[in-house]
Amino acid sequence: MPPSILTINGATHSFEAGQTILDVALGSGITVPTLCNYKDTTPTGACRVCVVEVEGARTLLPACATQAAPGMVVQTESPRVVEARKMVIELLLASGNHNCLVCEANGECELQSLAYRYQVTTPDFANPPDTPYYYEDDNHMLVRDFSKCVMCGRCVRACNEWQVNQAIAIGYRGAHNKIVARGDFPYVNSDCVFCGECLQACPVGAILDKHAIGQGRPWERRLVRTTCPYCGVGCQVDVHVKDGRMVKVTGADAIPNLGKLCAKGRFGWHFVDHPDRLKTPLIKENGAFREAGWDEALDLVASRLKDIRDKEGPEKIGGWCSARVTNEENYLMQKLMRAVIGTNHVDHCARL
Ligand code: SF4
Ligand code: SF4
Ligand code: SF4
Secondary structure, three states, rough: OOOOEEEEEOEEEOOOOOOOOHHHHHOOOOOOOOOOOOOOOOOOOOOOEEEEEEEOOOOOEHHHHHHHHOOOOEOOOOHHHHHHHHHHHHHHHHHHHHHHHHHOOOOOHHHHHHHEEEEEEEOOOOOOOOOOOHHHHOOOEEEEEEEOOOOHHHHHHHHHHHHHOOOOOEEOHHHEEEEEEEEOOOOHHOOOOOOOHHHHHHOOOOEHHHHHOOOOHHHOOOOEEEOOOOOOOOEEEEEEEEEOEEEEEOOOOOOOOOOOOOHHHHHHHOOOOOOOOOOOOOEEEEOOOEOOOOHHHHHHHHHHHHHHHHOHHHHHOOOOOOOOOOHHHHHHHHHHHHHOOOOOOOOEEEOO
C-alpha cells in the first residue's frame, strides 16, 4: 500500500498506518515538545505539552496520542498552540514546588527547558492546598521528591513496560494523585528491585540518584562511555565524571541495553574508589598477606599449578571462570585447563 500524506506546518509528509502525528513530525525533523512521551512505551497524552492544531478538529490534540490520517493539516507552533502550551507549562510549574536554583535537575530538567523555550517565568496559578509533598530517602540509592513531580507517568511506564517490574503505579485521585509502589509503601519495602529505570525516565528532579546529590551540575561533568563490568550482557553505560571522580552512572542508549540497566550496573560502582579495594596482588606468607607485583604473583601461581599437576595429577586442578569476563577470556580459560593443565574440570559461575 502506498504511504499516506499529511501536511505539517505547510509541508507535506508521508506516513505509514499506525504512526502518530508525533511520529511523523519527529521523523521529518520537526520538533514537537513532549514531557510524558517515553520511547517505545504506550502514549498516554497525559501532559498535554505536545498539543497541536489540526484543521477541522474542535480542540487541540495531543500529537503523541493522535493517529496520523490522510489529508490532515497540522500546525505545531501556531499562536493557539503556543498559548495552550504556555498555560500547560504554567500549570505544571504551579502544581509543585519548583526552585531551579537548588534543584539537582537544574540544567537537564525538561520542564525547565520548556519554561525557557516558551518564556514562562512565574506561574499565574496558585499552588495547590497544603497537602505535604511526598519525600522518601530511606534507601541507599534513590530519593523521591514529589514536590517536583509533574505526574507524567514516565517512571511507571519505564518500570512496567521497559523493565517489566510492575513495581509502581499511579495512585489516588485528583490533587492526591501520586506515584505509589504497591500498597503505597516506600520502595525499600515494596517489589522495587532498584534498577533505577524510573530515575532515568524522570524528566524533572522528582527522582534523584542519592549519591550524586550535591556532586556537581551536569555541565561540570564529563561523560565517559564504557561497558558495565558485572556480567556478560555487556550493557553500555555513561559514567559521569567530575574532577577525575565518578559521580553517577546512566544507561547509554546503545546496543545491547538501549538505556536500561540493573541495580548493579547503575548503582554498584562505589568499589572503584573504596579504601578497601585491592589494587595489587597479595601473597600469603606465614599466615599473613603481603603486597606483590603481578609478575611475582603469576609466577607463583604457575609454579604451584605445575607442582600439583606433576605430583598429584591434573585431575586435582579445576578451573572456575566468570560471567563477568568476555567469551574470548572464557574460551582461553578452558583452553588453559584442557591443553596446558590437562583436565576437563572446567566450570562457570553463570551455570549456577
Ligand atoms: S524539577 Fe525542573 S523546573 Fe522543577 S525546580 Fe527542578 S529544575 Fe526547576
Ligand atoms: S527502581 Fe526499577 S523496579 Fe524500582 S520502581 Fe524504579 S523502575 Fe521500578
Ligand atoms: S516521578 Fe518523575 S517520571 Fe514519575 S510521574 Fe513524577 S515527574 Fe513523571
